[in-house]
Each structure stands twice: as C-alpha cells, then as structure tokens.
Amino acid sequence: MTAPDKADVPFPGLAVVIMAAGLGKRMHSKHAKVLQPVAGRAMMLYSLELGMRVAGDRIVVVVGHQADRVGQVIKEATAGNDHTPVLIVEQRDLLGTGHAVLQTRPLFTGSGRTMPQQFIILNGDTPLLQETTIRRLLLVHQKEQAAVSILTAILDDASGYGRVVRQSSGDRVSRIVEDRDANAAEKGIREVNVGTYVVDGDFLFPALEMLRPSNRQGEYYLTDIVQAAVEQNRPVAAVVLDDPNEGLGVNTRRQLAKAEQTIRRQIRHRCLDAGVRMMDPASTWIDAGVTIGKDSVLYPNVILEGTTAIGEDCIVRSGTRITDCVVGNGVEILDHCVLRESHIEDGATLGPFAHLRPHVTVRKGAKIGNFVEAKKTELGEGSKANHLSYLGDAKIGKGVNIGAGTITCNYDGVRKAETVIGDGVFIGSDTQLIAPVTVGAGSVIAAGTTVTENVPDDSLVISRLQQVTRPGWAAKRRAMQESPQKSQAKRRVKPRQTKAQRKKPR
Ligand code: UD1
Ligand code: CA
Numbered sequence: 001m002t003a004p005d006k007a008d009v010p011f012p013g014l015a016v017v018i019m020a021a022g023l024g025k026r027m028h029s030k031h032a033k034v035l036q037p038v039a040g041r042a043m044m045l046y047s048l049e050l051g052m053r054v055a056g057d058r059i060v061v062v063v064g065h066q067a068d069r070v071g072q073v074i075k076e077a078t079a080g081n082d083h084t085p086v087l088i089v090e091q092r093d094l095l096g097t098g099h100a101v102l103q104t105r106p107l108f109t110g111s112g113r114t115m116p117q118q119f120i121i122l123n124g125d126t127p128l129l130q131e132t133t134i135r136r137l138l139l140v141h142q143k144e145q146a147a148v149s150i151l152t153a154i155l156d157d158a159s160g161y162g163r164v165v166r167q168s169s170g171d172r173v174s175r176i177v178e179d180r181d182a183n184a185a186e187k188g189i190r191e192v193n194v195g196t197y198v199v200d201g202d203f204l205f206p207a208l209e210m211l212r213p214s215n216r217q218g219e220y221y222l223t224d225i226v227q228a229a230v231e232q233n234r235p236v237a238a239v240v241l242d243d244p245n246e247g248l249g250v251n252t253r254r255q256l257a258k259a260e261q262t263i264r265r266q267i268r269h270r271c272l273d274a275g276v277r278m279m280d281p282a283s284t285w286i287d288a289g290v291t292i293g294k295d296s297v298l299y300p301n302v303i304l305e306g307t308t309a310i311g312e313d314c315i316v317r318s319g320t321r322i323t324d325c326v327v328g329n330g331v332e333i334l335d336h337c338v339l340r341e342s343h344i345e346d347g348a349t350l351g352p353f354a355h356l357r358p359h360v361t362v363r364k365g366a367k368i369g370n371f372v373e374a375k376k377t378e379l380g381e382g383s384k385a386n387h388l389s390y391l392g393d394a395k396i397g398k399g400v401n402i403g404a405g406t407i408t409c410n411y412d413g414v415r416k417a418e419t420v421i422g423d424g425v426f427i428g429s430d431t432q433l434i435a436p437v438t439v440g441a442g443s444v445i446a447a448g449t450t451v452t453e454n455v456p457d458d459s460l461v462i463s464r465l466q467q468v469t470r471p472g473w474a475a476k477r478r479a480m481q482e483s484p485q486k487s488q489a490k491r492r493v494k495p496r497q498t499k500a501q502r503k504k505p506r
C-alpha cells in the first residue's frame with residue numbers, strides 16, 4: 001500500500017470503523033453520548049469526518065444506543081458524499097468495544113467482498129483528534145509492518161483511561177489495561193490509550209474472535225488485541241501524541257465542556273487566519289459548520305450557529321445570534337438581533353433588535369429596523385420596514401415602505417394566509433393588512449388603515465373614523481384639576497345643557 005501523507009488524499013485499501021454504540025452513562029443524559037453537540041455538531045461526526053478524509057475503502061459506523069437517531073444524523077451528514085461508502089451496523093447488545101468492531105465483519109467478508117488491507121478504528125468520543133496525527137499513525141504502522149498500532153498520550157491525570165503497559169519504560173508495548181482492571185502499579189502509569197487503532201486486515205477479525213470477557217466489566221475489550229498480537233509475535237507500534245489534549249476522550253460533562261472550548265478556539269483561529277476581524281475572540285461563538293468571508297467584523301458576544309454562511313465586508317454587532325442563515329456581502333447587522341433560517345442579500349441592514357424567524361428573504365439593500373419580526377416573508381430589493389412591525393407570510397415587492405407599527409394579520413386562529421404587496425407601495429404607519437390580501441403596485445395606504453379587501457394598482461386606501469376636535473377642552477380640564485371647588489361652583493350656576501346641545505361638538 002502506498003502511503004499518502006498529504007491532507008485529503010485517501011489511503012487505498014484503508015477501511016474505517018467508528019464505534020458509536022455506547023450509552024455514555026457518565027454523561028448523565030437521556031441522549032446518546034455520541035450525539036452530544038460539540039460546537040454545534042454531534043460529537044461522533046468529528047470522527048466520521050476524519051475517517052472520510054483518509055478512507056480509501058468503506059467506512060462503517062457501529063450504532064446501538066438510540067440507533068435510529070444516530071443513523072439519521074450520519075445520513076444527514078453524509079448526504080451528497082459519493083466518494084466513500086458510509087455503512088451503518090447495529091450492535092444490539094453493548095458488550096464492549098471489541099464486540100462492537102466484530103459486528104462489522106459481515107460487511108467485509110462473504111461472497112463478493114474483499115477484506116481491506118488495513119483498518120483504522122476510532123472511538124466516537126475523541127473529537128479533538130487531528131487528521132495529521134492519524135496520518136502519522138498510519139505511516140508508522142506501515143513502516144514498522146505492525147499488526148496493531150495504537151495512539152497514546154502521556155497525561156498528568158490518567159484516571160479513567162486504559163493504561164499502556166510497556167515491557168520496560170520506553171520499550172515495546174505489551175498490553176493495555178483498563179482503568180477498572182488495573183492494579184496499583186498499573187494505575188500509576190501515565191501513558192494512556194487514546195482509542196485510535198490501526199489494525200491489519202488479516203489480523204483484525206481472527207483476533208476479535210478470540211477475545212474473552214474476563215475482566216471487571218465482563219466486556220469484550222478491543223484493547224485486548226494488543227496483547228494478542230504480542231503473543232503471536234506480531235509487531236505492535238505506538239505513536240505518542242505531541243499534544244496530549246488531542247487525545248481527550250469525552251465521557252463526562254466536564255470533558256464535553258473542555259472539548260467544546262478547544263474546538264471553539266480552533267474555529268476562531270481558522271476564521272482569524274482567513275481574514276475575519278474579531279473584536280473579542282473569546283466572547284465570539286462560532287459553530288463548526290459556519291463560514292465567514294474576509295474583512296467581515298464580529299463585535300463582542302456574537303453567536304453564529306449551525307450552517308450560517310456570512311459573506312465578505314459584513315458587520316455583526318454585539319448580542320446578535322444568527323442560526324442557519326445565508327448572509328451576502330456588505331450586510332450590516334446591528335445589536336441584539338435573532339436571525340434563523342433566513343437569507344439576507346448583499347447590502348441589507350438589520351436591527352437593532354430585529355427578529356427573523358424561518359424562511360425570510362431580505363433582498364439587496366433592504367432594511368429591517370428595530371423591533372421588527374418577520375416570518376416566511378420576502379422583503380424586496382431596497383424595501384424598508386424600519387420600526388415595530390410584524391411581517392408574516394408576506395411577499396413584499398421592491399422599493400416598498402412599510403410604516404411603523406404595520407401588522408400583517410396572517411392568522412385567523414385556524415389557518416395562515418398570505419399578504420402580497422406590489423412594487424413601490426407606501427404603507428402608512430399603524431396599518432393592519434387582513435390576509436389574504438393584495439395591495440397593487442404603486443398604491444398608498446394611509447396611516448391607521450385596516451386593509452380588508454384587495455387594492456388595485458396605484459390606489460389610495462384610507463379607513464379611519466372621522467376626527468373629533470374640541471378647542472379649549474383640555475385647558476378647561478386642567479383648570480378643573482387645579483381648583484375643583486371653583487369650577488364646581490361655576491358649573492352649578494350654568495344651566496344644564498339639553499341633549500341636542502351636548503351632542504354638538506364645541
Ligand atoms: C476506551 C478504551 C480505553 C481508552 C479510552 C480512550 C476500551 C475497552 N477502552 O475506554 O482503553 O483509554 O477509550 O478514550 O476500548 N462503544 C461501542 N460499543 C460498546 C462499548 C463502547 O460502540 O459496546 C463505543 C462508545 O460509543 C465510544 C467508544 O466505543 O464511542 C469508547 O467507549 P467508552 O465506553 O467511552 O470507552 P472508555 O471507557 O472511554
Ligand atoms: Ca470514552
């Protein structure tokens with residue numbers, strides 16, 4: 001097998017097995033551990049993506065606990081990947097990591113199937129592992145013609161991990177002993193098994209067949225294949241991590257938080273290196289699936305989530321959260337906006353305090369101002385909704401002005417209906433549009449109008465009660481409030497008004 005050591009070049013004949021069936025008791029969660037999010041991405045997807053970058057052969061993920069949900073996450077993450085087949089195998093009884101890998105055997109043996117030359121086996125709970133490291137492990141494995149190669153780390157606190165027992169210090173590896181099975185001397189070993197293995201194709205399944213659950217947990221340990229190789233006089237290689245943090249196995253919430261912090265820092269560094277300006281990197285939260293163009297500026301306390309893609313020269317001010325949005329170039333998003341599953345085109349301006357719920361399109365140069373909520377709405381090029389509005393299920397054309405306090409009444413308590421507003425319409429302040437309704441292009445809706453019927457192009461619509469004005473009324477009331485006795489007395493002298501007199505506005 002030739003050995004590519006460049007990033008993104010797969011190793012021919014290399015299959016990947018990812019173990020993701022475990023329950024993760026130590027997490028104290030109702031959700032499968034491997035689905036716990038790290039920087040917005042299910043933990044096991046870090047192992048899967050790593051696998052996809054090196055696999056020249058199949059990738060098999062072993063699922064068990066919450067198999068359906070884990071399988072679904074894998075399918076979504078690999079949709080559109082057509083170069084490496086990703087297969088899923090269920091481990092029905094969770095009898096240990098050795099048992100997990102054994103479940104993949106039917107996918108590699110039997111008629112018409114070829115056994116891969118090598119396997120790389122990854123735990124589903126080591127999200128900090130780097131591609132360069134597993135490439136190094138693969139190269140060492142080939143160079144030393146090993147049957148099994150393991151990745152190790154030297155930790156100050158090795159508790160919880162399997163310890164690497166060597167014949168003598170720095171010498172050949174003889175076996176791995178699990179934390180729970182280790183004696184006092186073995187517990188003192190600081191070199192741990194990271195849970196990343198390269199195993200020769202001819203060695204793997206025969207060795208797994210021979211595993212016995214003779215340990216404290218009564219499990220079939222994958223780690224026991226190391227001792228099996230030694231006993232068969234097959235070479236075992238080991239690569240020690242330069243940065244032991246990379247080998248972090250996430251079993252607990254504390255370890256999850258640590259992984260999260262590390263990955264978020266790496267993401268920020270990647271963005272900074274790509275030309276993004278961050279006023280305060282430490283308070284800027286960017287999920288793993290987010291992209292940001294150069295010369296965009298992120299102010300402190302910005303949160304960018306999911307699959308959000310932000311273009312170049314954008315400004316995102318403090319307190320804003322953007323989830324699964326596509327933002328064009330030169331967009332300005334002011335403070336405290338919440339934006340979800342929406343599309344914001346070049347040069348648009350949003351906020352402060354704007355709320356976009358799913359499926360909003362803000363076209364080029366359009367403006368959504370403070371305290372405007374929009375849902376399933378298109379705001380046309382150059383249109384403005386600057387203040388205090390609700391725009392739901394609306395299709396708004398170009399150059400439209402939506403006055404302050406405009407409400408699309410899109411819900412009658414049973415169903416939703418659409419509002420259509422043509423190009424160049426002027427909607428006066430405090431207008432209600434009772435959907436379904438259409439306002440024709442070029443029309444003017446006077447302030448305070450309730451639009452209940454479709455409006456033809458270029459019309460004026462006005463619906464208000466006639467105004468009543470009583471000159472001097474307010475001054476009289478003030479006077480009454482100032483000296484109530486005097487005005488009461490005055491009132492008493494005055495003859496009572498007739499009904500007709502009272503009706504007439506004065
Ligand atoms: C494992 C290693 C340990 C190593 C540590 C590194 C074994 C026996 N021990 O311990 O030497 O130091 O990882 O982090 O392998 N899984 C299954 N099916 C099962 C059991 C586990 O698919 O029946 C999966 C889990 O989902 C997880 C991975 O295997 O992704 C590791 O299992 P876990 O229980 O976390 O092993 P550790 O006790 O951490
Ligand atoms: Ca673990």
